[in-house]
Amino acid sequence: MTGEQPKLRHAIVGVGAGILSAHRPALALETVEVVGACDVNAEVGRARAEELGCPFFPDHQTLLAETRPDITVILTPHPFHAAIAIDALEAGSHVLVEKPMAVHVAEADAMIQAAEANGRLLAVNFQQRHRPEIRAAHQLIQSGQLGELQRVELVEPWMRPAAYYRSAGWRGTWRGEGGGVLLNQAPHGLDLLCHLAGMPRRVFSWNRTLRHAIETEDTVLAMIEYDNGALGTIYFSTAEAGPRRMEIVGTGGRLFIAQDGSLTYQRFETDLREHIANHPSMFGAPRLEDVPVTLPEGRGDHVAVYRDLHRAILEGTPVCADGVQGRMSLELANAMIYSSHHNQTVELPLDREGYTALLESLKSQSLQKEAAR
Secondary structure: OOOOOOOEEEEEEOOOOOOHHHHHHHHOOOOEEEEEEEOOOHHHHHHHHHHHOOOEEOOHHHHHHHHOOOEEEEOOOHHHHHHHHHHHHHOOOEEEEOOOOOOOHHHHHHHHHHHHHHOOOEEEOOHHHHOHHHHHHHHHHHOOOOOOEEEEEEEEEOOOOHHHHHOOOOOOOOOOOOOOHHHHOOHHHHHHHHHHHOOOOEEEEEEEOOOOOOOOOOEEEEEEEOOOOOEEEEEEEOOOOOOOEEEEEEOOEEEEEEOOOOEEEEEEOOOHHHHHHHOOOOOOOOOEEEOOOOOOOOOOOHHHHHHHHHHHHHHOOOOOOEHHHHHHHHHHHHHHHHHHHHOOOEEOOOOHHHHHHHHHHHHHHHHHHHHHO
């Protein structure tokens, strides 16, 4: 955006959330006017609203009715995202919702349908798509330099001591989160995998609770397959420490994305398809060449997300992570839970009714356990 830009009216639902600190720099942008905020914790909410210089409202319905925002920013826990987002969209507001966009994919479907029906934009706060190394990797893949997808590997340990789960009763529960590591720590990694390599066709997952005294999974290992037969593995755990990484291999080369923000691109001197078909030696392998990659400027932060959404509203550019894009990681997480609980390969798109029934059953079992204590 260039020149003087009009201010967009922002309303914040869940202003008492800890994640607000990450949004504060974005709320200071020249295109932002904060017109109101609400939170179920009135004391904290009023204090935050005063800090932001805006009025506080008792609930999101009143907030929407009285402020008529251009953008509703939803920071509440994700079990409340769908209902609030749909109310905001039907009130004529664009929506920016924190990750994950919902608990299960049927809720995400309803949010997307509401956005389309009301002609509004639905954006999901996947700020890591804006990381320079991710943008560079995406450009390399989209330009065809990696060739045809052949293998992906995503490894993400997210160590959380028991104190983390003890800090709030909803953590690691079916009723409070709708999952464990897959719904809390995994969304960004799953989103980047889908953003760069695309949505898999099928998944088989082993979800386990290895170390933590929680209802849900603390460790996941999944195998995925793509439409072209490419294969991949996904690993998440809150019971392991170590570096996080992603590797994507195509017939033209390989990309390695490290936790420190570095991107390594190695190119096969000959595309694997041509090499396999035409190389005269029985054991010959193509040489890998290191190719320098210039990373674009910028940061994968909330400021980038807000600027992206503002451009979409004011100039009509596509949203980097709209509702359809944001749904992919949630659907994959749901599919991994469904696969593990039924011990079966799951074809995508996921059976919405089947997954909703499974989740309700898990919630019911959780409630029964609580009642028996």
